[in-house]
Amino acid sequence: MSRSPGLRVLDALEGVRATLWPRPLAPLTPWAFLVPALLLTGLLVAALVPLADASLRQLDRATFRLDESWSLANYAAVLARPVYGVMALRTLGGALIVTAVTLLLAFPYAWLMVRTARPALRRLLLISLFLPFFIGQVVRAYGWLVVLGQQGLANSLLAALGLPPLTILYTFPGVLVGLVQYMLPFAVLMLAPALTAVPEEVELASAGLGATPLRTLWRVVLPLARPGLVAAGVVVFTLTLTDFAMPEIMGGGTNDFIASAVYDAFFQLGDPGLGGAIAILMTAVGSLAVGAVLALFGLGTLGYVEERR
Amino acid sequence: MSRGWLLWLLVGLVVLDLAFLALPTLVVLIASFTPGTIIAFPPEGLSLRWYAALLDRPDFLRALWRSLLVGLVCTALAVPIGTLAALALARFRLRGGTALQVYLLLPFTIPLVVSGIGLMLVFGQLGWLGRVWPVGVAACVINLPFMIWAVAAAVNHLDPDLENAAQSLGAPPTHAFVTVTLPAVMPGIVTGALVMFILAVNEFLVSLMLVDARTVTLPVLVYNAIRSIITPDLAAVSAVYVGLALVAILLLDRLVGLDIFLRSRKS
Numbered sequence: 001m002s003r004s005p006g007l008r009v010l011d012a013l014e015g016v017r018a019t020l021w022p023r024p025l026a027p028l029t030p031w032a033f034l035v036p037a038l039l040l041t042g043l044l045v046a047a048l049v050p051l052a053d054a055s056l057r058q059l060d061r062a063t064f065r066l067d068e069s070w071s072l073a074n075y076a077a078v079l080a081r082p083v084y085g086v087m088a089l090r091t092l093g094g095a096l097i098v099t100a101v102t103l104l105l106a107f108p109y110a111w112l113m114v115r116t117a118r119p120a121l122r123r124l125l126l127i128s129l130f131l132p133f134f135i136g137q138v139v140r141a142y143g144w145l146v147v148l149g150q151q152g153l154a155n156s157l158l159a160a161l162g163l164p165p166l167t168i169l170y171t172f173p174g175v176l177v178g179l180v181q182y183m184l185p186f187a188v189l190m191l192a193p194a195l196t197a198v199p200e201e202v203e204l205a206s207a208g209l210g211a212t213p214l215r216t217l218w219r220v221v222l223p224l225a226r227p228g229l230v231a232a233g234v235v236v237f238t239l240t241l242t243d244f245a246m247p248e249i250m251g252g253g254t255n256d257f258i259a260s261a262v263y264d265a266f267f268q269l270g271d272p273g274l275g276g277a278i279a280i281l282m283t284a285v286g287s288l289a290v291g292a293v294l295a296l297f298g299l300g301t302l303g304y305v306e307e308r309r
Numbered sequence: 310m311s312r313g314w315l316l317w318l319l320v321g322l323v324v325l326d327l328a329f330l331a332l333p334t335l336v337v338l339i340a341s342f343t344p345g346t347i348i349a350f351p352p353e354g355l356s357l358r359w360y361a362a363l364l365d366r367p368d369f370l371r372a373l374w375r376s377l378l379v380g381l382v383c384t385a386l387a388v389p390i391g392t393l394a395a396l397a398l399a400r401f402r403l404r405g406g407t408a409l410q411v412y413l414l415l416p417f418t419i420p421l422v423v424s425g426i427g428l429m430l431v432f433g434q435l436g437w438l439g440r441v442w443p444v445g446v447a448a449c450v451i452n453l454p455f456m457i458w459a460v461a462a463a464v465n466h467l468d469p470d471l472e473n474a475a476q477s478l479g480a481p482p483t484h485a486f487v488t489v490t491l492p493a494v495m496p497g498i499v500t501g502a503l504v505m506f507i508l509a510v511n512e513f514l515v516s517l518m519l520v521d522a523r524t525v526t527l528p529v530l531v532y533n534a535i536r537s538i539i540t541p542d543l544a545a546v547s548a549v550y551v552g553l554a555l556v557a558i559l560l561l562d563r564l565v566g567l568d569i570f571l572r573s574r575k576s
Contacts, residue, residue: 047427136511143333242420
């Protein structure tokens with residue numbers, strides 16, 4: 001029996017597989033599938049090594065070289081400088097506010113997108129979500145400069161109404177506005193699959209049994225949507241905690257987040273030791289926060305596959 | 310109080326969301342048609358002069374080309390690597406599966422500024438700095454979770470009996486993989502590929518560390534220009550990004566349907 005060309009290609013592939021990956025190796029197949037991703041992600045682990053090493057060596061201001069021997073002097077310097085404490089508090093406070101506001105704004109959007117019976121409305125919501133999601137942070141920040149700048153849209157409108165101009169650009173609230181708008185699509189995309197997993201019948205049953213909509217939301221929908229809320233919260237919080245572009249552009253250097261301190265230590269102060277110490281501290285605090293949330297609530301929709309308990 | 314107030318609050322918040330999401334994009338599009346040298350509201354007319362000006366700027370065209378190249382390198386790496394990883398995670402009960410998932414989420418827990426400077430040091434050792442393709446590698450590393458999510462979601466919806474049926478009907482493993490598994494998870498692969506491409510074309514912070522004056526990518530070019538002076542030509546550059554995003558959304562909608570993002574991750 002002659003075989004089609006397509007089948008012959010498959011036969012050839014199967015031959016290659018049988019030679020390179022004989023049957024006894026079959027139990028290792030999933031690991032072979034994982035190795036490239038593990039190695040690629042390993043580049044990030046490798047990227048932490050020189051930073052950790054530099055963080056343990058003090059810069060000699062006379063020669064501009066790092067010390068031969070290790071010390072914790074850089075960490076002591078970071079913790080001793082109030083300017084970094086102020087920046088860390090601003091970053092942490094900003095991340096908490098942005099996470100809360102983003103979740104509040106994202107939840108109704110995701111709920112309506114998942115529950116609406118009108119395909120046209122769902123499309124509108126999806127496209128409105130993806131358009132900004134697919135436009136990078138720098139371009140969106142530029143858009144906000146045009147909206148909020150001195151001669152921008154907002155102030156032109158205010159002037160037309162005879163109102164005094166608004167100063168929001170280059171302030172802390174201005175940075176938060178840019179960040180919330182940047183994070184909103186991430187949050188909705190994390191929430192939507194979790195809300196889909198909540199059967200609509202459960203909501204209807206709750207209402208049918210006489211629960212008010214608020215009670216249904218509070219006692220039924222929110223608890224069942226927890227995996228999505230956790231994932232969205234974690235993603236928004238960590239992305240905000242470590243953001244660089246929005247505070248730089250929307251804050252104009254007046255409201256830098258901690259990422260700017262790492263950047264400035266490397267590229268303005270020329271002190272890789274100090275920069276490395278801030279980088280390692282920042283990574284540690286962020287990872288601990290994420291680790292604590294995940295240990296409490298599980299991976300939620302952040303996980304690639306459903307968790308087996 | 311009427312029973313409908315919660316619904317009205319919901320509708321109100323969604324309308325606010327829609328305006329908030331669209332505002333910078335719409336304003337940039339309007340500004341890109343500015344006839345004069347400064348952006349004014351209301352616009353004083355319509356003109357394509359800033360689009361025409363872009364075509365006369367070799368630095369812009371080269372940066373655009375480099376960013377597209379970064380997107381291609383990133384996608385070419387992410388598709389096979391992310392697909393295989395997602396299949397392995399979603400298909401097999403691996404010892405230490407949760408630890409593996411957490412490890413593969415590292416790109417999210419390590420701050421981008423840290424990844425960027427660390428990769429700059431590593432790439433410097435490898436002699437990769439000052440070229441464009443390593444930026445694509447970096448973009449792939451930091452965004453790989455998106456690829457794995459997209460494919461894993463498709464695998465979670467795949468009925469394992471299909472593969473078993475193929476195998477028990479005598480299909481060798483490779484045949485079953487190519488003719489049953491891959492087509493079944495193709496929507497996830499296409500989704501992941503498009504998202505990876507767009508994220509790489511937009512990638513800013515890590516690029517900032519990895520490029521020099523000769524290898525500036527488009528987002529870095531925009532960032533550097535913002536820091537000097539705000540002129541309408543940047544609005545036209547931004548409009549190029551809006552166009553790219555629209556093309557990607559259209560492709561996503563045609564090839565797999567945007568609804569794929571609403572599916573539950575559970576099977």
